[in-house]
Amino acid sequence: MTTDSVKIGFIGFGNMGQAIADGFLYKEALGPSQMGACAQDYEKLKKNTQARGMHSFADSRQTVEWADVVVLAVKPWMVGAVLEPVKDMLEGKILWSVAAGVMFDDFEKMLPPGIHHISAIPSTPAAVGEGIFTCEKKHSLTGDEHAFFCSMLSRIGLVAEVETAKVNIANTISGCGPAFASMFAEALGDAGVMYGLTRSQAYELAAGMLAGTGKLMLGQGRHPGQMKDDVCSPGGTTIRGVAALEKAGLRSAVIGAVQAAMGKYEE
Known part of the structure; x- marks a missing residue:
């Protein structure tokens, strides 16, 4: 997996998802064709993705099938329901959650065994490459995946890895x-x-x-x-x-x- 070839798929494309995508584009860390998204309001989604040159997908399963890194960018209370239809498709991919308050152990209960996932919550200045990503130290990525993930995020902000108990205050x-x-x-x-x-x-x-x-x-x-x-x-x-x-x-x-x-x- 490299920044030249990686495909990032957003499930949910609200303020946080758009800030991350804008940061990658602003810093020219990723090309627009490397990113795609799905959202409940498909017409609104198309306007937001087309303005950036990104792909738009009709549903979460299409997004996951296409992506290498799946960004779960939905409200915390929606996480379980949103994961349900795609959790059987996540093997071999990186699941990246930006849902505040939903931690590693929560995902372990919701996902099948062996899924590689990490929580990294951004701040809105990521849109101009000056974000802060609060990363939970506890994750299930391989060493190479984690190194790639942190390197990718560092292109658009500061990566702060913290213990689970300190994620909320960070x-x-x-x-x-x-x-x-x-x-x-x-x-x-x-x-x-x-x-x-x-x-x-x-x-x-x-x-x-x-x-x-x-x-x-x-x-x-x-x-x-x-x-x-x-x-x-x-x-x-x-x-x-x-x-x-x-x-x-x-x-x-x-x-x-x-x-x-x-x-x-x-x-």
Whole structure:
């Protein structure tokens, strides 16, 4: 299996499926003819796949028959029902689940013995090759399959392998984080507009700042506290802003947001 020849079939082609496909296309990691999908709304599916030059399939069995890697991109509560008609066709293929909260042991109960499967949940920035894939360490891929799989994903993002018990918190930070970060960017944009910037200028500055800060932290392995300190001159403007954020409870608000999101897994 190589990136030049592999065929990726999506069962379900909503936001997550489209983000993954767009990332492969954006980074030119895969060609459009190497990807295909099926979904409940076939007319909508055709519009989304044809716009990308991908294949569209009438049902999941056609998708699985064609694909080498089957991406299960459906809501967690749908997994069992969606697998039922295709589980006898998965031998010799890689089943990749992006369904949050459905782990290795769950799939072992739903699948016939010997099926090679892995859970790797993406974040939406995968669409521009900057995603985070929370991969459950426990999987049933061979060594070669796992190496290929991680190499393929690394073309469009950061691959973070975590123990099963930590998948949910890792996915909350990387998967819910874009929404939290977007709210912060929007707030910065509002402040910029208040002081005379156009909305587009303010959002461009906020987005560029977030992208650059993240790359600096990853690229240099910097501690976020040190990066904050580096910008805070004694008696300067930034430390005044930091003090205001501390007074407003930014840290506790973010931690509270993560706790609220994690509560969904505990219901």
